Amino acid sequence: MVTLENISKTYNEGALTAVDKVSFEVKKGELFGLIGPDGAGKTSIFRMLTTVLLPDGGNASVNGLDVVTGYKEIRKQVGYMPGKFSLYQDLTVEENLNFFATLFNTTVKENYDLIKEIYVQIEPFKTRKAGKLSGGMKQKLALCCALIHRPTVLFLDEPTTGVDTVSRKEFWDMLKRLKVQGITILVSTPYMDEATLCERIALIQSGKIMSIDTPAAIIKAYPEPLFAVKSEKMSVLLQDLRKQESVKSCFAFGEYHHLTFQENSPEVQPSLRKNLEKLGHAAIELKEITPTIEDCFIQLMNH
Amino acid sequence: MKQFFTFVRKEFYHVFRDRKTLLMLFGLPIAQILLFGFALTNEIKDSKIVVVDYANDPASREITQKLAASDQFELQSSLMSHREIEAAFRKGVVNLAVVFPANFNSDLLAQNSAQIQVIADASDPNKANTLTNYVNNILRDYQQERVNETQLPYQIQPEIRMLYNPELKGATNFVPGVMALVLVLICVLMTSISIVREKENGTMEVLLVSPFNPFLVIISKAVPYFVLSLFNLTVILLMSIFFMGLPFEGSLLLFYAESSLLIIAALSLGLLISNSTDSQQTAMLIALMGMMIPTMLFTGFMFPIENMPMPLRIISNVVPSKWYYIIVKSIMIKGLGFSAIWKETLILVGMTAFFLFVSFKKFKIRLA
Numbered sequence: 001m002v003t004l005e006n007i008s009k010t011y012n013e014g015a016l017t018a019v020d021k022v023s024f025e026v027k028k029g030e031l032f033g034l035i036g037p038d039g040a041g042k043t044s045i046f047r048m049l050t051t052v053l054l055p056d057g058g059n060a061s062v063n064g065l066d067v068v069t070g071y072k073e074i075r076k077q078v079g080y081m082p083g084k085f086s087l088y089q090d091l092t093v094e095e096n097l098n099f100f101a102t103l104f105n106t107t108v109k110e111n112y113d114l115i116k117e118i119y120v121q122i123e124p125f126k127t128r129k130a131g132k133l134s135g136g137m138k139q140k141l142a143l144c145c146a147l148i149h150r151p152t153v154l155f156l157d158e159p160t161t162g163v164d165t166v167s168r169k170e171f172w173d174m175l176k177r178l179k180v181q182g183i184t185i186l187v188s189t190p191y192m193d194e195a196t197l198c199e200r201i202a203l204i205q206s207g208k209i210m211s212i213d214t215p216a217a218i219i220k221a222y223p224e225p226l227f228a229v230k231s232e233k234m235s236v237l238l239q240d241l242r243k244q245e246s247v248k249s250c251f252a253f254g255e256y257h258h259l260t261f262q263e264n265s266p267e268v269q270p271s272l273r274k275n276l277e278k279l280g281h282a283a284i285e286l287k288e289i290t291p292t293i294e295d296c297f298i299q300l301m302n303h
Numbered sequence: 304m305k306q307f308f309t310f311v312r313k314e315f316y317h318v319f320r321d322r323k324t325l326l327m328l329f330g331l332p333i334a335q336i337l338l339f340g341f342a343l344t345n346e347i348k349d350s351k352i353v354v355v356d357y358a359n360d361p362a363s364r365e366i367t368q369k370l371a372a373s374d375q376f377e378l379q380s381s382l383m384s385h386r387e388i389e390a391a392f393r394k395g396v397v398n399l400a401v402v403f404p405a406n407f408n409s410d411l412l413a414q415n416s417a418q419i420q421v422i423a424d425a426s427d428p429n430k431a432n433t434l435t436n437y438v439n440n441i442l443r444d445y446q447q448e449r450v451n452e453t454q455l456p457y458q459i460q461p462e463i464r465m466l467y468n469p470e471l472k473g474a475t476n477f478v479p480g481v482m483a484l485v486l487v488l489i490c491v492l493m494t495s496i497s498i499v500r501e502k503e504n505g506t507m508e509v510l511l512v513s514p515f516n517p518f519l520v521i522i523s524k525a526v527p528y529f530v531l532s533l534f535n536l537t538v539i540l541l542m543s544i545f546f547m548g549l550p551f552e553g554s555l556l557l558f559y560a561e562s563s564l565l566i567i568a569a570l571s572l573g574l575l576i577s578n579s580t581d582s583q584q585t586a587m588l589i590a591l592m593g594m595m596i597p598t599m600l601f602t603g604f605m606f607p608i609e610n611m612p613m614p615l616r617i618i619s620n621v622v623p624s625k626w627y628y629i630i631v632k633s634i635m636i637k638g639l640g641f642s643a644i645w646k647e648t649l650i651l652v653g654m655t656a657f658f659l660f661v662s663f664k665k666f667k668i669r670l671a
Binding site for chain 1: 317508512
């Protein structure tokens with residue numbers, strides 16, 4: 001259970017606002033995602049919640065404990081995995097795990113069932129120095145170390161940054177299994193495609209929360225029909241589309257360009273197609289699509 | 304308690320697994336002691352001299368022999384003329400020349416007075432002074448012998464005793480200095496770097512978000528370096544006793560107790576540095592610049608503090624190693640007990656308490 005009320009954080013004596021009056025709530029046993037690009041304020045929020053950074057304004061609590069006054073208790077109850085790999089590179093996998101277990105007054109044996117599924121994957125390398133592990137392995141070890149004391153709330157700051165696609169997917173599967181154990185998980189990521197893996201998400205940009213809801217509800221709240229366009233010459237197509245009077249917004253999105261119209265009357269689609277053909281585009285594909293979280297993010301950002 | 308021991312063991316792993324740290328920790332003290340013990344010495348031994356003997360009589364030959372026999376001089380050759388002396392100086396092969404005029408012995412016998420010319424290379428004034436003093440002493444000895452033969456009605460014979468260090472060994476002076484230097488450098492450098500490394504690697508963040516008391520983090524970081532410093536101290540002590548023939552007159556227990564005090568002072572200084580910086584490089588630079596130079600200058604083993612101008616003498620009082628140096632010299636060389644060094648000890652205790660207080664006060668339980 002995590003609550004934030006108008007939490008603010010500024011740096012350089014107030015010159016830079018990193019977190020601007022952010023409020024949200026994470027329910028017990030929830031898998032909550034904080035989605036936003038680099039520099040949006042995700043790490044600052046995590047650090048304030050894990051009591052290593054003092055907020056400049058507002059209140060926040062974890063498990064009902066205030067992050068400023070109850071920091072000692074919070075530090076006992078939560079698990080924290082910072083964005084940067086922060087284990088001892090010169091200690092082996094086993095030594096790292098044992099060290100963190102002892103640090104939290106517990107043993108690896110005692111909570112082995114919790115980390116077992118993750119740990120078996122890195123166990124073959126238990127005598128290897130942590131610095132010599134691959135990115136995905138490092139993340140798994142860090143997760144084991146953050147979990148070893150059976151925390152009630154788990155804070156994962158960009159756990160999948162710099163990890164390959166396969167390991168990323170595995171990582172999210174592991175989080176889902178942890179959720180079953182009743183652990184509240186707060187995770188941040190700059191990857192929009194990971195948003196749908198969370199139960200609820202908060203979209204954050206420049207220190208401000210733009211929207212908080214389930215991924216499905218956020219997609220549903222997309223205000224207008226969204227179309228995907230494709231032709232043979234994509235870069236020229238983008239410029240041409242932006243010149244069209246009927247087009248409201250248009251941006252490149254993978255192999256398609258996503259666009260919205262000023263007015264959504266039945267004739268806008270055929271007329272756009274005609275205009276594009278006139279401009280010399282061939283093999284035009286135009287279809288209505290369901291927005292992704294990234295579409296929602298861009299739409300909210302431009303608003 | 305188990306947490307604490309695990310933490311200390313982890314610190315030892317860090318030390319023993321990093322070749323650079325190991326080298327610094329054990330190579331530095333040994334290098335320092337060898338450097339100061341054998342290479343950088345202000346004793347003058349085997350200076351090369353030449354003798355130009357125009358007299359070549361019993362007196363001149365006897366003096367030449369005495370010069371050649373002394374430890375300080377090494378007789379290069381006997382030259383025939385003044386011109387050769389200058390050539391020898393120019394080449395830099397000799398430091399001193401002694402010239403006996405013709406009829407040296409007969410002058411001495413007939414007129415009760417004779418002259419000897421002593422020419423020294425004064426490009427290094429201290430060395431030239433020392434060398435001419437040596438020659439003077441040898442001449443005085445020779446005169447003494449002759450006077451004894453003739454029996455004057457009265458004479459004053461100085462009876463000189465060099466206390467604590469009869470052989471005038473330089474090692475007695477700088478071994479305690481090197482001890483102070485090594486302890487201060489190693490402790491300040493190692494603690495500050497090891498704490499800042501945790502910050503740099505991001506592990507400090509994880510340590511903070513744990514039930515482990517942040518102050519214990521610091522103490523458990525200091526423990527390995529405390530132990531290793533005592534080990535280093537023992538190595539230096541053994542080396543200076545067995546290789547350099549230094550005496551150890553006083554109480555070993557007192558010596559280790561006082562050394563522990565300096566180590567704690569240095570460790571808390573290292574902690575203070577680590578509080579005010581976030582990068583290992585800065586920490587290293589502050590530790591080296593801020594510790595090495597004052598320790599070298601103001602401890603008194605390289606430059607006598609009494610000779611310094613007033614402001615520098617005042618500054619020297621805030622350098623902990625100065626007091627430690629006095630203490631160690633008193634214990635090791637003079638064999639004095641606690642009653643002789645309680646004042647210095649008190650000053651050191653005060654400094655340690657101050658550093659500890661400030662560094663604990665400044666220690667951050669959060670990131671910023």
